[in-house]
Amino acid sequence: MHPDDPSEQKQQDPQPTTRSTDPASTERTTGRHRAPEPPPRRGRRLLTSTPVRAALAAGVTCCLGVAAYAGTRDDTVERREPLAEAVADRAALADQRASRSLERTAAPTPTPTSASPSPTPSPTATKKKAPKKPPKPRKPRPVAGLTQAQMDNAKIIVDVGRELDVPKRGLVIAVATAMQESNLYNYASGVLPESQNYPHQAIGWDHDSVGLFQQRPSSGWGTVQDLMRPAYAAKAFYLALLEVPGWQDMSLTVAAQTVQVSAFPDAYAQHEERATTVVEALTS
Structure with missing residues:
Protein backbone atom coordinates (compact mmCIF):
# COMPACT_ATOMS: atom_id res chain seq x y z
CA MET A 1 0.00 0.00 0.00
CA HIS A 2 1.29 3.41 -0.87
CA PRO A 3 2.08 5.53 2.08
CA ASP A 4 0.00 8.28 0.66
CA ASP A 5 -3.05 6.20 0.70
CA PRO A 6 -5.91 8.12 2.22
CA SER A 7 -7.29 5.13 4.05
CA GLU A 8 -4.02 4.74 5.92
CA GLN A 9 -4.10 8.36 6.80
CA LYS A 10 -7.53 7.93 8.27
CA GLN A 11 -6.41 5.07 10.47
CA GLN A 12 -3.56 7.08 11.99
CA ASP A 13 -4.43 9.57 14.68
CA PRO A 14 -3.59 13.02 13.74
CA GLN A 15 -0.64 14.31 15.84
CA PRO A 16 -0.82 17.88 17.01
CA THR A 17 1.65 20.17 15.47
CA THR A 18 4.06 21.85 17.91
CA ARG A 19 6.55 24.67 17.34
CA SER A 20 10.12 23.97 18.16
CA THR A 21 11.98 26.30 20.39
CA ASP A 22 14.94 26.17 18.08
CA PRO A 23 14.88 28.89 15.47
CA ALA A 24 16.19 26.42 12.96
CA SER A 25 13.17 24.18 13.52
CA THR A 26 10.55 26.90 13.13
CA GLU A 27 9.41 25.16 9.95
CA ARG A 28 6.88 22.36 10.06
CA THR A 29 7.21 18.93 8.36
CA THR A 30 4.36 16.97 6.75
CA GLY A 31 5.40 13.61 5.57
CA ARG A 32 8.59 13.88 3.62
CA HIS A 33 8.02 17.45 2.54
CA ARG A 34 8.58 20.55 4.64
CA ALA A 35 6.09 23.30 4.46
CA PRO A 36 6.83 26.87 5.62
CA GLU A 37 5.20 27.91 8.81
CA PRO A 38 2.42 30.36 8.36
CA PRO A 39 3.36 33.95 9.30
CA PRO A 40 2.41 35.00 12.78
CA ARG A 41 -0.65 36.99 13.32
CA ARG A 42 -0.48 40.70 13.77
CA GLY A 43 -0.10 41.86 17.32
CA ARG A 44 1.43 38.64 18.49
CA ARG A 45 4.95 38.78 19.81
CA LEU A 46 7.26 35.86 19.38
CA LEU A 47 9.05 36.19 22.67
CA THR A 48 8.62 32.64 23.82
CA SER A 49 11.84 31.48 22.15
CA THR A 50 14.96 31.58 24.31
CA LEU A 102 64.47 85.39 37.65
CA GLU A 103 64.01 89.09 38.33
CA ARG A 104 65.32 88.63 41.83
CA THR A 105 68.32 86.58 40.75
CA ALA A 106 69.13 88.34 37.43
CA ALA A 107 70.98 91.32 38.88
CA PRO A 108 71.98 90.68 42.48
CA THR A 109 73.16 93.73 44.37
CA PRO A 110 76.80 93.28 45.35
CA THR A 111 77.38 93.64 49.04
CA PRO A 112 80.49 95.63 49.92
CA THR A 113 83.05 93.74 51.91
CA SER A 114 86.07 94.88 53.79
CA ALA A 115 88.30 92.91 51.46
CA SER A 116 86.97 94.56 48.30
CA PRO A 117 85.69 98.11 49.03
CA SER A 118 83.51 99.74 46.44
CA PRO A 119 85.51 101.99 44.13
CA THR A 120 84.95 105.70 44.58
CA PRO A 121 84.84 107.89 41.49
CA SER A 122 87.94 109.93 41.08
CA PRO A 123 87.59 113.73 40.93
CA THR A 124 89.19 113.77 37.49
CA ALA A 125 86.53 111.39 36.14
CA THR A 126 83.61 113.60 37.20
CA LYS A 127 85.09 117.04 36.67
CA LYS A 128 86.23 118.42 33.39
CA LYS A 129 89.91 118.93 33.09
CA ALA A 130 90.90 122.55 33.18
CA PRO A 131 92.87 123.73 30.18
CA LYS A 132 96.55 123.50 30.75
CA LYS A 133 98.27 126.78 31.28
CA PRO A 134 101.20 127.45 29.02
CA PRO A 135 104.41 126.64 30.81
CA LYS A 136 106.34 129.59 32.10
CA PRO A 137 109.49 130.31 30.16
CA ARG A 138 112.52 128.91 31.81
CA LYS A 139 114.81 131.48 33.21
CA PRO A 140 118.24 131.45 31.58
CA ARG A 141 121.13 130.27 33.66
CA PRO A 142 123.35 133.27 34.49
CA VAL A 143 126.76 133.39 32.84
CA ALA A 144 129.72 135.79 32.76
CA GLY A 145 129.28 136.66 36.44
CA LEU A 146 125.76 138.06 36.07
CA THR A 147 122.96 137.75 38.60
CA GLN A 148 119.62 136.21 37.66
CA ALA A 149 118.00 139.66 37.35
CA GLN A 150 120.80 140.83 35.05
CA MET A 151 120.56 137.66 32.94
CA ASP A 152 116.78 138.09 32.63
CA ASN A 153 117.20 141.64 31.35
CA ALA A 154 119.90 140.50 28.91
CA LYS A 155 117.48 137.87 27.58
CA ILE A 156 114.82 140.52 26.94
CA ILE A 157 117.34 142.55 24.92
CA VAL A 158 118.37 139.49 22.85
CA ASP A 159 114.76 138.34 22.24
CA VAL A 160 113.69 141.78 20.96
CA GLY A 161 116.70 141.94 18.60
CA ARG A 162 115.90 138.50 17.17
CA GLU A 163 112.29 139.52 16.55
CA LEU A 164 113.65 142.46 14.50
CA ASP A 165 116.03 140.12 12.61
CA VAL A 166 119.04 141.98 13.97
CA PRO A 167 122.33 140.12 13.27
CA LYS A 168 124.23 138.62 16.18
CA ARG A 169 126.75 141.47 16.00
CA GLY A 170 123.99 143.95 16.75
CA LEU A 171 122.86 141.80 19.73
CA VAL A 172 126.36 141.94 21.22
CA ILE A 173 126.52 145.76 20.74
CA ALA A 174 123.15 146.20 22.50
CA VAL A 175 124.03 143.98 25.50
CA ALA A 176 127.45 145.67 25.91
CA THR A 177 125.80 149.13 25.79
CA ALA A 178 123.29 148.16 28.54
CA MET A 179 126.16 146.80 30.65
CA GLN A 180 127.86 150.18 30.48
CA GLU A 181 124.78 152.37 30.97
CA SER A 182 122.89 150.53 33.72
CA ASN A 183 124.87 147.36 34.53
CA LEU A 184 121.82 145.49 33.12
CA TYR A 185 119.43 146.84 35.82
CA ASN A 186 116.23 148.74 35.13
CA TYR A 187 116.83 152.19 36.62
CA ALA A 188 114.32 154.80 37.70
CA SER A 189 115.35 158.44 38.07
CA GLY A 190 115.43 160.45 41.25
CA VAL A 191 114.88 163.52 39.12
CA LEU A 192 111.70 162.09 37.61
CA PRO A 193 109.50 160.87 40.48
CA GLU A 194 107.06 159.49 37.89
CA SER A 195 109.60 156.87 36.87
CA GLN A 196 109.49 155.42 40.36
CA ASN A 197 105.80 154.57 39.89
CA TYR A 198 106.77 151.76 37.50
CA PRO A 199 108.65 148.52 38.16
CA HIS A 200 112.32 149.27 38.66
CA GLN A 201 115.44 147.72 40.22
CA ALA A 202 117.49 150.78 41.08
CA ILE A 203 117.34 154.59 41.17
CA GLY A 204 119.86 156.86 39.40
CA TRP A 205 120.48 160.61 39.40
CA ASP A 206 121.87 161.26 35.95
CA HIS A 207 119.50 163.95 34.86
CA ASP A 208 116.26 162.39 33.50
CA SER A 209 117.94 159.24 32.20
CA VAL A 210 115.86 156.06 32.87
CA GLY A 211 115.75 152.38 31.98
CA LEU A 212 118.33 149.85 30.82
CA PHE A 213 119.86 152.20 28.26
CA GLN A 214 119.51 155.41 30.36
CA GLN A 215 117.50 157.07 27.61
CA ARG A 216 116.13 160.53 28.32
CA PRO A 217 112.49 161.43 27.68
CA SER A 218 113.56 164.97 27.10
CA SER A 219 115.67 163.82 24.12
CA GLY A 220 112.72 162.26 22.38
CA TRP A 221 113.30 158.59 23.19
CA GLY A 222 109.74 158.13 24.47
CA THR A 223 107.58 158.67 27.50
CA VAL A 224 108.74 157.85 30.99
CA GLN A 225 106.29 154.96 31.16
CA ASP A 226 107.54 153.50 27.85
CA LEU A 227 111.23 153.84 28.67
CA MET A 228 110.71 152.05 32.01
CA ARG A 229 109.75 148.88 30.08
CA PRO A 230 112.92 146.94 29.12
CA ALA A 231 111.40 145.60 25.88
CA TYR A 232 110.47 149.08 24.66
CA ALA A 233 113.88 150.53 25.58
CA ALA A 234 115.68 147.69 23.70
CA LYS A 235 113.54 148.21 20.60
CA ALA A 236 114.25 151.95 20.64
CA PHE A 237 118.01 151.24 20.75
CA TYR A 238 117.89 148.72 17.85
CA LEU A 239 115.87 151.04 15.61
CA ALA A 240 118.40 153.79 16.17
CA LEU A 241 121.35 151.42 15.52
CA LEU A 242 119.85 150.19 12.25
CA GLU A 243 119.69 153.81 11.11
CA VAL A 244 123.48 154.21 11.43
CA PRO A 245 125.10 153.68 8.01
CA GLY A 246 127.74 150.91 8.01
CA TRP A 247 127.28 150.11 11.72
CA GLN A 248 128.22 146.47 11.10
CA ASP A 249 131.72 147.50 9.96
CA MET A 250 132.27 149.77 12.95
CA SER A 251 133.92 148.83 16.19
CA LEU A 252 131.60 148.06 19.04
CA THR A 253 132.41 151.22 20.96
CA VAL A 254 132.01 153.47 17.90
CA ALA A 255 128.67 151.96 16.94
CA ALA A 256 127.35 152.24 20.51
CA GLN A 257 128.60 155.79 20.92
CA THR A 258 126.97 156.84 17.64
CA VAL A 259 123.60 155.80 19.07
CA GLN A 260 124.04 156.89 22.69
CA VAL A 261 126.14 160.05 22.32
CA SER A 262 127.74 159.40 25.70
CA ALA A 263 130.32 161.49 27.55
CA PHE A 264 132.50 158.37 27.75
CA PRO A 265 132.65 157.03 24.18
CA ASP A 266 135.40 154.46 24.81
CA ALA A 267 133.78 152.84 27.83
CA TYR A 268 131.67 150.36 25.83
CA ALA A 269 134.62 148.39 24.49
CA GLN A 270 135.41 146.86 27.90
CA HIS A 271 132.14 144.90 27.89
CA GLU A 272 132.49 143.30 24.45
CA GLU A 273 133.85 139.94 25.65
CA ARG A 274 131.28 139.42 28.39
CA ALA A 275 128.47 140.55 26.09
CA THR A 276 129.55 137.99 23.50
CA THR A 277 129.45 135.20 26.11
CA VAL A 278 125.96 136.20 27.19
CA VAL A 279 124.61 136.36 23.63
CA GLU A 280 126.09 132.96 22.82
CA ALA A 281 124.43 131.46 25.90
CA LEU A 282 121.06 132.97 25.02
CA THR A 283 121.06 132.03 21.34
CA SER A 284 122.51 128.51 21.43
Missing part, protein backbone atom coordinates in the same frame (compact mmCIF):
# COMPACT_ATOMS: atom_id res chain seq x y z
CA PRO A 51 17.36 32.63 21.53
CA VAL A 52 15.06 35.49 20.61
CA ARG A 53 14.94 36.66 24.15
CA ALA A 54 18.70 36.41 24.44
CA ALA A 55 19.14 38.44 21.27
CA LEU A 56 16.71 41.05 22.45
CA ALA A 57 18.40 41.19 25.83
CA ALA A 58 21.78 41.56 24.15
CA GLY A 59 20.43 44.37 21.96
CA VAL A 60 18.93 46.19 24.91
CA THR A 61 22.17 45.77 26.83
CA CYS A 62 24.13 47.15 23.91
CA CYS A 63 21.85 50.18 23.61
CA LEU A 64 22.10 50.83 27.30
CA GLY A 65 25.88 50.49 27.14
CA VAL A 66 26.10 53.01 24.30
CA ALA A 67 23.86 55.40 26.16
CA ALA A 68 25.85 54.91 29.34
CA TYR A 69 29.12 55.42 27.42
CA ALA A 70 27.75 58.58 25.82
CA GLY A 71 26.62 59.90 29.17
CA THR A 72 29.87 58.95 30.77
CA ARG A 73 31.82 60.64 27.96
CA ASP A 74 29.78 63.79 28.27
CA ASP A 75 30.21 63.72 32.02
CA THR A 76 33.95 63.11 31.54
CA VAL A 77 34.20 66.04 29.16
CA GLU A 78 32.25 68.18 31.56
CA ARG A 79 34.46 67.04 34.44
CA ARG A 80 37.66 67.57 32.43
CA GLU A 81 36.91 71.13 31.39
CA PRO A 82 37.26 72.61 34.89
CA LEU A 83 40.32 70.41 35.43
CA ALA A 84 41.96 71.86 32.29
CA GLU A 85 41.22 75.41 33.50
CA ALA A 86 42.77 74.61 36.87
CA VAL A 87 45.88 73.20 35.19
CA ALA A 88 46.17 76.33 33.01
CA ASP A 89 45.81 78.56 36.09
CA ARG A 90 48.49 76.61 37.90
CA ALA A 91 50.81 76.84 34.88
CA ALA A 92 50.28 80.62 34.68
CA LEU A 93 50.97 80.95 38.41
CA ALA A 94 54.15 78.87 38.02
CA ASP A 95 55.30 81.13 35.16
CA GLN A 96 54.72 84.22 37.30
CA ARG A 97 56.71 82.74 40.18
CA ALA A 98 59.50 81.73 37.82
CA SER A 99 59.68 85.21 36.28
CA ARG A 100 59.75 86.80 39.73
CA SER A 101 62.54 84.52 40.81
Whole structure:
Protein backbone atom coordinates (compact mmCIF):
# COMPACT_ATOMS: atom_id res chain seq x y z
CA MET A 1 0.00 0.00 0.00
CA HIS A 2 1.29 3.41 -0.87
CA PRO A 3 2.08 5.53 2.08
CA ASP A 4 0.00 8.28 0.66
CA ASP A 5 -3.05 6.20 0.70
CA PRO A 6 -5.91 8.12 2.22
CA SER A 7 -7.29 5.13 4.05
CA GLU A 8 -4.02 4.74 5.92
CA GLN A 9 -4.10 8.36 6.80
CA LYS A 10 -7.53 7.93 8.27
CA GLN A 11 -6.41 5.07 10.47
CA GLN A 12 -3.56 7.08 11.99
CA ASP A 13 -4.43 9.57 14.68
CA PRO A 14 -3.59 13.02 13.74
CA GLN A 15 -0.64 14.31 15.84
CA PRO A 16 -0.82 17.88 17.01
CA THR A 17 1.65 20.17 15.47
CA THR A 18 4.06 21.85 17.91
CA ARG A 19 6.55 24.67 17.34
CA SER A 20 10.12 23.97 18.16
CA THR A 21 11.98 26.30 20.39
CA ASP A 22 14.94 26.17 18.08
CA PRO A 23 14.88 28.89 15.47
CA ALA A 24 16.19 26.42 12.96
CA SER A 25 13.17 24.18 13.52
CA THR A 26 10.55 26.90 13.13
CA GLU A 27 9.41 25.16 9.95
CA ARG A 28 6.88 22.36 10.06
CA THR A 29 7.21 18.93 8.36
CA THR A 30 4.36 16.97 6.75
CA GLY A 31 5.40 13.61 5.57
CA ARG A 32 8.59 13.88 3.62
CA HIS A 33 8.02 17.45 2.54
CA ARG A 34 8.58 20.55 4.64
CA ALA A 35 6.09 23.30 4.46
CA PRO A 36 6.83 26.87 5.62
CA GLU A 37 5.20 27.91 8.81
CA PRO A 38 2.42 30.36 8.36
CA PRO A 39 3.36 33.95 9.30
CA PRO A 40 2.41 35.00 12.78
CA ARG A 41 -0.65 36.99 13.32
CA ARG A 42 -0.48 40.70 13.77
CA GLY A 43 -0.10 41.86 17.32
CA ARG A 44 1.43 38.64 18.49
CA ARG A 45 4.95 38.78 19.81
CA LEU A 46 7.26 35.86 19.38
CA LEU A 47 9.05 36.19 22.67
CA THR A 48 8.62 32.64 23.82
CA SER A 49 11.84 31.48 22.15
CA THR A 50 14.96 31.58 24.31
CA PRO A 51 17.36 32.63 21.53
CA VAL A 52 15.06 35.49 20.61
CA ARG A 53 14.94 36.66 24.15
CA ALA A 54 18.70 36.41 24.44
CA ALA A 55 19.14 38.44 21.27
CA LEU A 56 16.71 41.05 22.45
CA ALA A 57 18.40 41.19 25.83
CA ALA A 58 21.78 41.56 24.15
CA GLY A 59 20.43 44.37 21.96
CA VAL A 60 18.93 46.19 24.91
CA THR A 61 22.17 45.77 26.83
CA CYS A 62 24.13 47.15 23.91
CA CYS A 63 21.85 50.18 23.61
CA LEU A 64 22.10 50.83 27.30
CA GLY A 65 25.88 50.49 27.14
CA VAL A 66 26.10 53.01 24.30
CA ALA A 67 23.86 55.40 26.16
CA ALA A 68 25.85 54.91 29.34
CA TYR A 69 29.12 55.42 27.42
CA ALA A 70 27.75 58.58 25.82
CA GLY A 71 26.62 59.90 29.17
CA THR A 72 29.87 58.95 30.77
CA ARG A 73 31.82 60.64 27.96
CA ASP A 74 29.78 63.79 28.27
CA ASP A 75 30.21 63.72 32.02
CA THR A 76 33.95 63.11 31.54
CA VAL A 77 34.20 66.04 29.16
CA GLU A 78 32.25 68.18 31.56
CA ARG A 79 34.46 67.04 34.44
CA ARG A 80 37.66 67.57 32.43
CA GLU A 81 36.91 71.13 31.39
CA PRO A 82 37.26 72.61 34.89
CA LEU A 83 40.32 70.41 35.43
CA ALA A 84 41.96 71.86 32.29
CA GLU A 85 41.22 75.41 33.50
CA ALA A 86 42.77 74.61 36.87
CA VAL A 87 45.88 73.20 35.19
CA ALA A 88 46.17 76.33 33.01
CA ASP A 89 45.81 78.56 36.09
CA ARG A 90 48.49 76.61 37.90
CA ALA A 91 50.81 76.84 34.88
CA ALA A 92 50.28 80.62 34.68
CA LEU A 93 50.97 80.95 38.41
CA ALA A 94 54.15 78.87 38.02
CA ASP A 95 55.30 81.13 35.16
CA GLN A 96 54.72 84.22 37.30
CA ARG A 97 56.71 82.74 40.18
CA ALA A 98 59.50 81.73 37.82
CA SER A 99 59.68 85.21 36.28
CA ARG A 100 59.75 86.80 39.73
CA SER A 101 62.54 84.52 40.81
CA LEU A 102 64.47 85.39 37.65
CA GLU A 103 64.01 89.09 38.33
CA ARG A 104 65.32 88.63 41.83
CA THR A 105 68.32 86.58 40.75
CA ALA A 106 69.13 88.34 37.43
CA ALA A 107 70.98 91.32 38.88
CA PRO A 108 71.98 90.68 42.48
CA THR A 109 73.16 93.73 44.37
CA PRO A 110 76.80 93.28 45.35
CA THR A 111 77.38 93.64 49.04
CA PRO A 112 80.49 95.63 49.92
CA THR A 113 83.05 93.74 51.91
CA SER A 114 86.07 94.88 53.79
CA ALA A 115 88.30 92.91 51.46
CA SER A 116 86.97 94.56 48.30
CA PRO A 117 85.69 98.11 49.03
CA SER A 118 83.51 99.74 46.44
CA PRO A 119 85.51 101.99 44.13
CA THR A 120 84.95 105.70 44.58
CA PRO A 121 84.84 107.89 41.49
CA SER A 122 87.94 109.93 41.08
CA PRO A 123 87.59 113.73 40.93
CA THR A 124 89.19 113.77 37.49
CA ALA A 125 86.53 111.39 36.14
CA THR A 126 83.61 113.60 37.20
CA LYS A 127 85.09 117.04 36.67
CA LYS A 128 86.23 118.42 33.39
CA LYS A 129 89.91 118.93 33.09
CA ALA A 130 90.90 122.55 33.18
CA PRO A 131 92.87 123.73 30.18
CA LYS A 132 96.55 123.50 30.75
CA LYS A 133 98.27 126.78 31.28
CA PRO A 134 101.20 127.45 29.02
CA PRO A 135 104.41 126.64 30.81
CA LYS A 136 106.34 129.59 32.10
CA PRO A 137 109.49 130.31 30.16
CA ARG A 138 112.52 128.91 31.81
CA LYS A 139 114.81 131.48 33.21
CA PRO A 140 118.24 131.45 31.58
CA ARG A 141 121.13 130.27 33.66
CA PRO A 142 123.35 133.27 34.49
CA VAL A 143 126.76 133.39 32.84
CA ALA A 144 129.72 135.79 32.76
CA GLY A 145 129.28 136.66 36.44
CA LEU A 146 125.76 138.06 36.07
CA THR A 147 122.96 137.75 38.60
CA GLN A 148 119.62 136.21 37.66
CA ALA A 149 118.00 139.66 37.35
CA GLN A 150 120.80 140.83 35.05
CA MET A 151 120.56 137.66 32.94
CA ASP A 152 116.78 138.09 32.63
CA ASN A 153 117.20 141.64 31.35
CA ALA A 154 119.90 140.50 28.91
CA LYS A 155 117.48 137.87 27.58
CA ILE A 156 114.82 140.52 26.94
CA ILE A 157 117.34 142.55 24.92
CA VAL A 158 118.37 139.49 22.85
CA ASP A 159 114.76 138.34 22.24
CA VAL A 160 113.69 141.78 20.96
CA GLY A 161 116.70 141.94 18.60
CA ARG A 162 115.90 138.50 17.17
CA GLU A 163 112.29 139.52 16.55
CA LEU A 164 113.65 142.46 14.50
CA ASP A 165 116.03 140.12 12.61
CA VAL A 166 119.04 141.98 13.97
CA PRO A 167 122.33 140.12 13.27
CA LYS A 168 124.23 138.62 16.18
CA ARG A 169 126.75 141.47 16.00
CA GLY A 170 123.99 143.95 16.75
CA LEU A 171 122.86 141.80 19.73
CA VAL A 172 126.36 141.94 21.22
CA ILE A 173 126.52 145.76 20.74
CA ALA A 174 123.15 146.20 22.50
CA VAL A 175 124.03 143.98 25.50
CA ALA A 176 127.45 145.67 25.91
CA THR A 177 125.80 149.13 25.79
CA ALA A 178 123.29 148.16 28.54
CA MET A 179 126.16 146.80 30.65
CA GLN A 180 127.86 150.18 30.48
CA GLU A 181 124.78 152.37 30.97
CA SER A 182 122.89 150.53 33.72
CA ASN A 183 124.87 147.36 34.53
CA LEU A 184 121.82 145.49 33.12
CA TYR A 185 119.43 146.84 35.82
CA ASN A 186 116.23 148.74 35.13
CA TYR A 187 116.83 152.19 36.62
CA ALA A 188 114.32 154.80 37.70
CA SER A 189 115.35 158.44 38.07
CA GLY A 190 115.43 160.45 41.25
CA VAL A 191 114.88 163.52 39.12
CA LEU A 192 111.70 162.09 37.61
CA PRO A 193 109.50 160.87 40.48
CA GLU A 194 107.06 159.49 37.89
CA SER A 195 109.60 156.87 36.87
CA GLN A 196 109.49 155.42 40.36
CA ASN A 197 105.80 154.57 39.89
CA TYR A 198 106.77 151.76 37.50
CA PRO A 199 108.65 148.52 38.16
CA HIS A 200 112.32 149.27 38.66
CA GLN A 201 115.44 147.72 40.22
CA ALA A 202 117.49 150.78 41.08
CA ILE A 203 117.34 154.59 41.17
CA GLY A 204 119.86 156.86 39.40
CA TRP A 205 120.48 160.61 39.40
CA ASP A 206 121.87 161.26 35.95
CA HIS A 207 119.50 163.95 34.86
CA ASP A 208 116.26 162.39 33.50
CA SER A 209 117.94 159.24 32.20
CA VAL A 210 115.86 156.06 32.87
CA GLY A 211 115.75 152.38 31.98
CA LEU A 212 118.33 149.85 30.82
CA PHE A 213 119.86 152.20 28.26
CA GLN A 214 119.51 155.41 30.36
CA GLN A 215 117.50 157.07 27.61
CA ARG A 216 116.13 160.53 28.32
CA PRO A 217 112.49 161.43 27.68
CA SER A 218 113.56 164.97 27.10
CA SER A 219 115.67 163.82 24.12
CA GLY A 220 112.72 162.26 22.38
CA TRP A 221 113.30 158.59 23.19
CA GLY A 222 109.74 158.13 24.47
CA THR A 223 107.58 158.67 27.50
CA VAL A 224 108.74 157.85 30.99
CA GLN A 225 106.29 154.96 31.16
CA ASP A 226 107.54 153.50 27.85
CA LEU A 227 111.23 153.84 28.67
CA MET A 228 110.71 152.05 32.01
CA ARG A 229 109.75 148.88 30.08
CA PRO A 230 112.92 146.94 29.12
CA ALA A 231 111.40 145.60 25.88
CA TYR A 232 110.47 149.08 24.66
CA ALA A 233 113.88 150.53 25.58
CA ALA A 234 115.68 147.69 23.70
CA LYS A 235 113.54 148.21 20.60
CA ALA A 236 114.25 151.95 20.64
CA PHE A 237 118.01 151.24 20.75
CA TYR A 238 117.89 148.72 17.85
CA LEU A 239 115.87 151.04 15.61
CA ALA A 240 118.40 153.79 16.17
CA LEU A 241 121.35 151.42 15.52
CA LEU A 242 119.85 150.19 12.25
CA GLU A 243 119.69 153.81 11.11
CA VAL A 244 123.48 154.21 11.43
CA PRO A 245 125.10 153.68 8.01
CA GLY A 246 127.74 150.91 8.01
CA TRP A 247 127.28 150.11 11.72
CA GLN A 248 128.22 146.47 11.10
CA ASP A 249 131.72 147.50 9.96
CA MET A 250 132.27 149.77 12.95
CA SER A 251 133.92 148.83 16.19
CA LEU A 252 131.60 148.06 19.04
CA THR A 253 132.41 151.22 20.96
CA VAL A 254 132.01 153.47 17.90
CA ALA A 255 128.67 151.96 16.94
CA ALA A 256 127.35 152.24 20.51
CA GLN A 257 128.60 155.79 20.92
CA THR A 258 126.97 156.84 17.64
CA VAL A 259 123.60 155.80 19.07
CA GLN A 260 124.04 156.89 22.69
CA VAL A 261 126.14 160.05 22.32
CA SER A 262 127.74 159.40 25.70
CA ALA A 263 130.32 161.49 27.55
CA PHE A 264 132.50 158.37 27.75
CA PRO A 265 132.65 157.03 24.18
CA ASP A 266 135.40 154.46 24.81
CA ALA A 267 133.78 152.84 27.83
CA TYR A 268 131.67 150.36 25.83
CA ALA A 269 134.62 148.39 24.49
CA GLN A 270 135.41 146.86 27.90
CA HIS A 271 132.14 144.90 27.89
CA GLU A 272 132.49 143.30 24.45
CA GLU A 273 133.85 139.94 25.65
CA ARG A 274 131.28 139.42 28.39
CA ALA A 275 128.47 140.55 26.09
CA THR A 276 129.55 137.99 23.50
CA THR A 277 129.45 135.20 26.11
CA VAL A 278 125.96 136.20 27.19
CA VAL A 279 124.61 136.36 23.63
CA GLU A 280 126.09 132.96 22.82
CA ALA A 281 124.43 131.46 25.90
CA LEU A 282 121.06 132.97 25.02
CA THR A 283 121.06 132.03 21.34
CA SER A 284 122.51 128.51 21.43
